[in-house]
Amino acid sequence: MNVKIKWLRNQLVSLKLEGMIVSNPINVKYLTGLSEEGMLIIAPKENIFVTDSRYIESVNQKLTIDDEIVVYDIRNLSKYDYEAIFMLSENIGFEEKYVTYEKYKKYLQAYQVNLIETEGIVENQRVVKEKEELELVKKACEITDNAFSYIIRNIKRGMTEKEIAFEIEKFMISNGADGVAFESVVASGKNSSMPHAVPTDRKIIPGDIIQFDIGCRYKGYCSDMSRVIFVEEMDEEYRKIYDFVLEQQKIIATSLKDGVNIKNVIKDRETEYKLKNYEILHAFGHGVGLEIHEAPFLKSQIDCNLKENSIIAIEPGVYVPKSFGIRIEDTFHVTKNGCVSLTNSTKDYTIIKLV
């Protein structure tokens, strides 16, 4: 049995749960490596992957005997088969954050057990990365750095935000990425004032500020990076906010390391924002892994200590409504001594010439 499922089984024992239904596909992929649609059932006697006929062939190709996972075709399961899975069990964990109310009622009926909320047990397990996971994130970060370095040398006169976003994506895919980790943000001029701007047909012009928020996926694992550049010239009003945002990121990255409480670090930054009268439009950061946003979240409400080998994105931003916004973000590896940046694109003022 793989180490991840073994670890989960130990956790379940300590929670007095006799089994668990894992429905969240990201958690299923984490525990089994499978991306096929289906449900992983940690049953007293065995691990079961329930899928349907569309996926049986490819699942059987991927699993080996060492995985110790039995594959069931959902069409062949009778009422009695379902009841047999947790026969003699009483309390079974389920994922209340993922399972819909409709499915919850169906599970109750099918398995005839008490369903107990597991409060993100697998999500919490995913926070601390294995060595192989770290390597995959590093590779995704490297592709992202290269894509950024490529695009800032290739923004042509008359190009639109959409076209730039497309070039970034094309570069990433041609350089080994599975795809983008999220819809790329390329927001120029006033569009940068919205943190989640979607690329438009607006053409880049001299004097523009351009906000990038980009990342890719490599063998399932994500990278996340934001940079701001200036076209042909850099207006004085941008400098003050750029420096402030960059300083916030440095302070957070220096403060966070193994064992440090997230709440305390973020509260200080919130105070700093309030002093400057800047609105806080989003969290200061989040974990990165199989999901682009996952635990731990860098919010002042999160009263928990960071753990070694977590991977987090730190992304302070300041937004001037209807005018512009500046966000700087890197993906970091949390170590005993501090945060090590995995994205390494320059954070000097970057003023490009249109080619």
Added chain:
Amino acid sequence: MNVKIKWLRNQLVSLKLEGMIVSNPINVKYLTGLSEEGMLIIAPKENIFVTDSRYIESVNQKLTIDDEIVVYDIRNLSKYDYEAIFMLSENIGFEEKYVTYEKYKKYLQAYQVNLIETEGIVENQRVVKEKEELELVKKACEITDNAFSYIIRNIKRGMTEKEIAFEIEKFMISNGADGVAFESVVASGKNSSMPHAVPTDRKIIPGDIIQFDIGCRYKGYCSDMSRVIFVEEMDEEYRKIYDFVLEQQKIIATSLKDGVNIKNVIKDRETEYKLKNYEILHAFGHGVGLEIHEAPFLKSQIDCNLKENSIIAIEPGVYVPKSFGIRIEDTFHVTKNGCVSLTNSTKDYTIIKLV
């Protein structure tokens, strides 16, 4: 107020519900045109869109006074504000297929009402398309036809499935699509035996069969089409199955029209498959709209009558395990007289030369 929300409000009255919480983002987009994260609340007094600070600016830019939708920032809502929304109401609808068990419990506490399952009320409303919706699907189908016609003229010696998929996507986006409607299937040789094959680094070689399943999104609306082509030559074993699959599609498309019961038509096809000893690995089709797979589903378990102005994809397929598969699919407009195909790429045997 827009006609879609008015129609929904009438439905709620007939179900004796005093309001509804719409949480499924696709349903929110359908009813409001908004793609921003948030929840639509159909309350006795008003329509409310609850979102967060990231989206307030762009939502306010999009909504007009005629929409009659009030925008709330979730951060500003107190316990009392939540209770006030459905004050004096008793039974409020919610989307049990979309709301997680965790959210269900939170809603119960926040709104202090009975939450009643609405069994896909908005999904059912979405089945019959408005004229503007039909036009958008038509445009998405046209782009898909053009992408297919482009790619079969441009498959080069040594190209991989991934590269072909990427070229299709690039063509679609450069020709006005928002993006792909789903991850394109380009499955060559043995890979075609799996209905949901993901493009690999396998290079196309003479003698190959190539299965395409492609579609794009245009202003949110989807298209869906599958074709099979042959490289340099067409093996005799393919012909029999190709003809069978194409015949099944023709029979279904001719049988289905306004008022026809889905179950009866599909049951006949299932009998035909059994006679030939072909396994049925997926449904014979599905609705297409804001989602690539939506109601109505073409399955023998679906005992309901088709409605005029539905849009459906019809996609019979036959798969020979570990050998090859053939699926033919088009997007159709259901009318009083039958199904009108909106994708129009050739279904003659297509044997390409590598360029």
